Amino acid sequence: MWFISDSSRDSSVADITCRTMAARHLLFVALVVLVAHSSEAVKARYDNYKVYRVIPANKEQVKLLQEIEESNNGFSFWTSATQKGKPTDIMVPPHKLPEAENMFNVFNLEHSIMVENVQRLIDEERPIKKFRSGAGFGWDDYYRLDDIYDWLDSLAAQYPDKITTVIGGQSYENRQIKGVKYSAGGTGKKIIFVDGGMHAREWISPAVNTYMLNQIVTSQDPDVRALVDSFDWYFFPVINPDGYEYSQTTDRNWRKTRGPGNIFCTGTDPNRNYGYQWSTIGASDNPCSETYHGSGPFSEVETKSFSDFITPLGNDIVLYLSLHSYSQVILFPMGYTDQHLPDYDNMLAAGQKAKEAMATRYGTAYDVGNIVDVLYPASGSNLDWVKGVFNTPLPYVFELRDTGRYGFILPADQIIPSGEETFDALLALTKYAQTQ
Ligand SMILES: [Zn+2]
Known part of the structure; x- marks a missing residue:
């Protein structure tokens, strides 16, 4: 706060110095935590992200979908709109779901849900290994x-x-x-x-x-x-x-x-x-x-x-x-x-x-x-x-x-x-x- 009353000035100055030091300390701790975090990658999560399949009925709808893709407004196109009758798959984050549904309805776009929860696909993509196999390379898993x-x-x-x-x-x-x-x-x-x-x-x-x-x-x-x-x-x-x-x-x-x-x-x-x-x-x-x-x-x-x-x-x-x-x-x-x-x-x-x-x-x-x-x-x-x-x-x-x-x-x-x-x-x- 910026306002300090006269009667409390002296103690407040000490208080401010104290608070400044505390704030500096906090800042230092925050920086250490940030640095520590940035050195290990935090994985992006896709909880409740859905993938919609949209089928454009005509050239205008194809063009509209292409414009939405180019606008980069939070919808992630897994496949681009190509031709009428050919599907395009769009990943939508949970907070944009109402917006997406509204858009599909306003523009009369035929749509269905292909993937209910992208994170679940990610979690189930790879085999669960009971132990780290030392057996080397193979084709039962994706490798680094x-x-x-x-x-x-x-x-x-x-x-x-x-x-x-x-x-x-x-x-x-x-x-x-x-x-x-x-x-x-x-x-x-x-x-x-x-x-x-x-x-x-x-x-x-x-x-x-x-x-x-x-x-x-x-x-x-x-x-x-x-x-x-x-x-x-x-x-x-x-x-x-x-x-x-x-x-x-x-x-x-x-x-x-x-x-x-x-x-x-x-x-x-x-x-x-x-x-x-x-x-x-x-x-x-x-x-x-x-x-x-x-x-x-x-x-x-x-x-x-x-x-x-x-x-x-x-x-x-x-x-x-x-x-x-x-x-x-x-x-x-x-x-x-x-x-x-x-x-x-x-x-x-x-x-x-x-x-x-x-x-x-x-x-x-x-x-x-x-x-x-x-x-x-x-x-x-x-x-x-x-x-x-x-x-x-x-x-x-x-x-x-x-x-x-x-x-x-x-x-x-x-x-x-x-x-x-x-x-x-x-x-x-x-x-x-x-x-x-
Ligand atoms: Zn490719």
Whole structure:
């Protein structure tokens, strides 16, 4: 309080000094507590967050949903609005639920609830381990970056004549983008390149990437061996390592890199930051957007260093596969234009083979098509870049399981079946690549 009466001045001065000292002490204690807290990550919680599925009935509703996404007003779009009749999934925090319901009703948007409580999905995503298994790496759980990298190193140690670890780049927080090259020997082979973990929260992507790498190295099937060994392979399970770690330690729903944006928001969407037709369409200049394209083409160290690594290999890459989730679609370029490329039919034909192979084991249904036709225009993707710069014959994105029941938070017991069916699809593409 600022007012002090005359009669109480002396004692009050002492009082104030005392209070000031006490306040300083309190401030000091608070700072110590803050520092102590900031050194250990506090995980974001998603108690009672719901995911709504909204189905736009017409173009106006699609546009409205896209405007709501771009406004960044607290609704988190797990999938963007694309076309009329195609669902978009929106995560809503509990305090915004009445606002969301009101908005859906006012604009007459068809909606239902896909996920009742996001935190419950997070809590049930991973197996309960009774004890810390010392058994090492596997596909019954999602693993931290260091575990994945240790496993890559162990593969190189176990198969020194076939596997070499390679550093494909680095991250803003100085982590390596580590991968492996697999080669059964010989020269002049075409390259198949498989990346994963570009978007941090899409955990099934690194898991399927390593599952398939393990199959490439260990499969005893003579047909698979002959097919696989006719190519050289590169696997990079986590090309956004900072984001992936952040999604493990701090925020399960993190998507972007961890580089600086503005004072309010962190990170860039690496899949809008590649330097081919950068920022022409379907990317945001707002650092708070999930599709922020960065301050310039290749402004992010992850995309710059990784593309520098790929460039000398570019003309030898026959098949480039980038693993994302979710929605079960197989996509090919371009993303920046609705014009079909001259080899559209070829990319579609190979994509159809992948789709058929994907369904054979468990009946898992995928859609296949050009990025713009199936989703929406988006510029600055790595797929447009490899196609645009190297004219790679077979560039694909697989948006892996599922179709929204769990979304990004796919239970770990789906890693192996996802890995199996995706490897079937990869083999179908590999067989097709032999004809290119
Ligand atoms: Zn993604």
